[in-house]
Amino acid sequence: MLEISGTPGNCWYAPGVSETLDDLEERINALRREIRQAVRARESVLARSLRAELRSAERAWDQALAVHEPVYEPGDETGGEPGHGTAHGPGRESAHERGDRHEAPGSLVPVREQVHQALTLLGVPAAAKMIVAVHAALRAGSLKGAQLASLRRDEERSFRTSPFARPYYLCAALTDRLSASRGLLAVSTWPLEQRVVGPLSPRVDFLTTAIRVAEHIMRMVGAGEQAPPSAQRLLSRLAHNIPGAAPETGRYGRGAGLHLVDAGTARGGPEAGALVVDGFPGSDPATVVKAARAELEVHAAADTAARAEIAGRARDRLQDAERLFGGTVLGLARKEASR
Amino acid sequence: MDRLDRLRGPVPPRPHDARAIAALAANPGCARRAVLDAAGVDKDATAAHLGYPAPFGQSPFAITRGNAFESLVKESGCAELLRLLRELLGLPIPLAAYTDLGDVGGNPSAQVRHSHTRKLLDKAARDSDDAGTLYDHPLLRLEIAGHSAYLEPDVVAFRLGGRFHIVEIKSFAVVDGQAEPDKVAAAARQAAVYVLALMNTLEELGHDPRRVSHEVVLVCPENFANRPAATLVDVRPQLAVLRRQLARMARVGAIVDELPPELTFDLAPDADGVPTRPVAELREAVRGVDARYAPDCLSTCDLCFFCRDEASAEGSTDLLGRQVRDALGGVATVTEALGLADGSLTPGEGQEEIARLLRLADRIYAEVG
Amino acid sequence: MSTLAALARLRAVHTGTAQRLATVRHCHLSERPMVFIPLRLAGEAAAPLAAMAGTDPGHPRLLVVPQPRDRDLRFAFAAELAEILLPYFEGLQKATETVERRGAEPYERCVDAPQVIVPGRGAVAFVQLLGRSTRFRRAEGPYAVHPSVPVLGRWLTFLAQRAQYPGSSLLLAATEALSLHWATGQSTLEDANLASLVGWIDPPPGMTGASAAREAEDPLVWPPAGPATDPGFDTEVLAPAIRAYEETRSDRAAARVAEAVRSQLEPTWRLMWRAIGLLGTLPAAPGAAARWEGDRTSFTGFAAQLAEGGPPQPKRDGAVGAASRLARMERAQASYDAQRAYDDPLVMAAYRLTGEAFTGTVVATEPDRTEGEGRGRKLRPLVTVRTTDPVRLAPGTRLGTPERRGQQAEVVAIDGEHVTLKIVKGMGRGMAATPGAVPEAGERVCYAALTDEFQPPASLPAPEETPWTHGGPPPEYSPADDEPEEEWS
Ligand code: SF4
Secondary structure (H helix, E strand, O other): OOOOOOOOOOOOOOOOOOOOHHHHHHHHHHHHHHHHHHHHOOOHHHHHHHHHHHHHHHHHHHHHHHHHOOOOOOOOOOOOOOOOOEOOOOOOOOHHHHHHHHOOOOOOOOHHHHHHHHHHHHOOOEEHHHHHHHHHHHHOOOOOHHHHOOHHHHHHHHHHHOOOOOOOOEEEEEOOOOOEEEEEEEEOOOOHHHHEOOOOHHHHHHHHHHHHHHHHHHHHHHOOOOOOHHHHHHHHHHHHOOOOOOOOOOOOOOOOOOOOOOOOOOOOOOOOOOOEEOOEEOOOHHHHHHHHHHHHHHHHHHHHHHHHHHHHHHHHHOOHHHHHHOOOHHHHHHHHHHO | OHHHHHHHOOOOOOOOOHHHHHHHOOOOOOHHHHHHHHOOOOHHHHHHHOOOOOOOOOOHHHHHHHHHHHHHHHHHHHHHHHHHHHHHHOOOOOOOOEEEOOOOOOOOOHHHHHHHHHHHHHHHHHOOHHHOOEEEOOOEEEEEOOEEEEEOOOOEEEEEOOEEEEEEEOOOOEEOOEOOHHHHHHHHHHHHHHHHHHHHHHHHOOOOHHHEOOEEEEEEEEOOOOOEEEEEEEOHHHHHHHHHHHHHHHOHHHHHHHOOOOOOOOOOEOOOOOEOOOHHHHHHHHHOOOOOOOOOHHHHOOOHHHHHHHHHHOOEHHHHOHHHHHHOOOOOEHHHHHHHHHOOOOOOOOOHHHHHHHHHHHHHHHHHO | OOHHHHHHHHHHHHHOOOEEOOOOEOOOOOOOOEEEEEEEOOOOOOOEEEEEEEOOOOOOEEEEOOOOOOHHHHHHHHHHHHHHHHHHHHHOOOOEEEEEEOOEEEEEEEOOOOOEEEOOHHHHHHHHHHHHHHOOOOOOOOOOOOOHHHHHHHHHHHHHHHHOOOOOOOEEEHHHHHHHHEEOOOOHHHHOOHHHHHHHHOOOOOOOHHHHHHHHOOOOOOOOOOOOOOHHHHHHHHHHHHHHHHHHOOHHHHHHHHHHHHHHHHHHHHHHHHHHHHHHOOOEOHHHHHHHHHHHHHHHHHHHHHHOOOOOOOOOOOHHHHHHHHHHHHHHHHHHHHHHHHHOHHHHHHHHHHOOEEEEEEEEEEOOOEEOOHHHOEEOOEEEEEOOOOOOOOOOOEEEOOOOOOOEEEEEEEEOOEEEEEEEEOOOOOOOOOOOOOOOOOOEEEEEOOOOOOOOOOOOOOHHHOOOOOOOOOOOOOOOOOHHHOOOO
């Protein structure tokens, strides 16, 4: 994806001496118009080259501007151009943003190590989004989803070059078809049964995630620490989707949604005095654990059987690397044909 | 069907997605659209080459928002969706199985994925409850004028009490129980396409198509939070319109037979895909099939600007919309209507009443205007 | 659509310019209207992207949310909008007049009221959503916002609700106001595009309305008037600018977003003032002033309610409230239609075409005719009118007339081109007609089966604005409800 560089210093386009800011602005506007015309006429080649021109003009504009006035870094309280009438201003950034930028504890730990920590805490395969959320909530970490994108591929490459050279690999969860499940990450040291995904496994893993997060919070509280609001928020979000786990809000069992017929239905609110976090009433970790266990109970037998079956097949048919990173497309196609 | 292939020219037919199929029902009276769609002609490219690029586009913000909401509903094995279905339809707790029909590894063809979908749906339709509940990304197929259209599956099908339902996830907000009616209607039209495709699939597999519910579950964000909420929407009316239109398209042969044999909408693209067909020639070809322009085309058909210009050049009263046409009692052209109004034209058979009204309107207008 | 309006559209096609549908202006036009053009981020229900607002054509205020997905920035936008709108609303509350009422306490009413003009229906809906998303916010506790935000939300909600009231001019959509007075040579769907509509009505020199309207459809020439932005603009200009802001959070990047949206808003800003100018060329209809009085009463009532600390408007009407509201709206619509017809022969023309009204010349009168005996004796003059209009009225139908608004007549008989009427109301107590009360032979008159039972302007506030302290129990408002936590995303 093309990114616009807004930071002077990495510019490689030298603005023409004669081009003033005004000229540049005019040119930028003209270019934008031409681009949109080209896009509308589906002249993609022309649009591309015009875009390239726009990029360099914008860079030139940025640089020219930098010559005119000092650059304000984010968080710089003294900066700010008055009179622009924008809703933006110094000090308006959210607390979340500030936290991201100024204190990033654990950022010296390699990404794979951080992901490993989060997965170990959960004990079930998880999507990047969940890993990031768990790590942020419970480890005050600052992983970014994008950092996880190529992780599995890198791990696979490393494994294939020198198998089992590392104490653990971040690997795939395996589907019923023994291929790598889209988007899930797991740890290679887990037993196969923990890494395969049967029809009920997503639900079981979700419930397990909720239990692990709740238990972690209980441990923190037990050790006299206060669970950070982000952890409480994560717990509430998970509890929201488990029957009996969220405080009685009338939400579970309330027909929400679009009122096509019965406009004017009265609606319940959370109980007075309940702690409210991010729109969800605060959840009690012990209640969450209890409720999640109750539902787990329902699915356990069927899920265990399905996992055992898939894991057995995986052991029979897959090589080491495939067992960790999933069967190949070719192998799958062959199997498909033979069925 | 090779006649349709000739009409399109030597390019693969344009795939129909649910949105496009739903739009087919928008102007069922238009032969031009029926023929072009049946032949799988790329109307968008045709309009652009004619010099009337379609005025549609989707903002990247809307796309991002739609994707983000969908993934929110579906994450963790559709945890949010399960909650909604338990609330709305009383889905029992044990029914929580989630199968991603799209997660087949690698990047296989639509046929392979469709047969995978069929296999699992067949199993689900045969088995009792433990076969599965939620089926994400089912790749469905619909026959459109003899062509198989594969529907890119961003829906979830789920099974409860032996019946299948379609879940449609849309990111427009429902605020205090109200949503924009246009958007709800569009969502219902699209969901109907999936319902029909699922019905046909079950029928092909020897099951009773009535096992697909005509009530779809529409999931939208509620109020201003990102929290999903679900509503049941009955899509029977949309299904009826869709069926009718598909049947019409199956009979498009009758229209096609009337067309001159050498007619084609081939854009004759060169090696780079740039059309080389002389524009005048293409214009004549397109004009060779009758259109029925209505202002609604402006939001539903790629050819709208072309057809509007055509209607305008013909002085057609279609240009002004249904309300005006109704008020004019169906008088077809502006000149004719104005002629009747100023009395320079003698009303034809059956036009006496509207002519009298127009003359009166003309007189009053002159009197007070 | 009436045949007349259809004919006007045909003529517009034929001549290439818009045709008049009204001889007078049926909406009130403030001396100092507040023009408000909101833009929304595509794909979001009510995430403001930017707005241009102000009462001075030369000095628009530009509000920008450089990252519309950021909740804090959105509320900063709302606070900034409040800075513009609240002083405008408050300033108009200062001057009041005393309204005397028969049999009731006199009350104070503001001599003027706010008028917010937005480009189109979409913007009205946006005002409503913006009001909904801000009026339940709180100034303290978690997710606190600036205290002005919930107040703004309640004003916006008030305006949006009032906009549904037929004939109200507190919140006007420019496209609708223009369409009420002019017919174009395109469909009503296309009329929703403000630039195209203004193009038809007032094309630039050397251009026909038709060609100006076509040109106006190009979003590169005329950016959409919002709240939706042009997808091409989103892709090519806005998305990169917002991304750059997201990455650096610098003022420079914010300024770039601001410049981008300014380019989209400025043409519409000029267009809005042109639209106001066009409406201003028409003389005001008498009914418009009367309805504006109703608007002022409503405004005064709402301001008082706000000052008394009433709760924010509920999310939904109860079932009973919704039904009575509907009935009220229907009555208001009928009365609004009647007033417009009596004010404007071009509007009346539509009723003449359907035979519900007619215009003609008085050929005979019996001005001093009476009915009844003794104390019950009343003056009931007869008037015979000759008309060529196709009258379709049954004997006994009650009629009103624009020439004598206080009077009502009844159809006695219709004989070919002759309609005989009996004046049954508004003749006074005397036994002889006052001069001029009964039309004389030769006079042009118009009668219509339209009843304008509009309340005398100095009546109580309309029921929907009844302060909760005086009215029936308002829907329960529970402060423990979940509103403040809604993310508004
Ligand atoms: S735009 Fe033209 S081809 Fe498309 S539906 Fe309308 S009339 Fe038919």
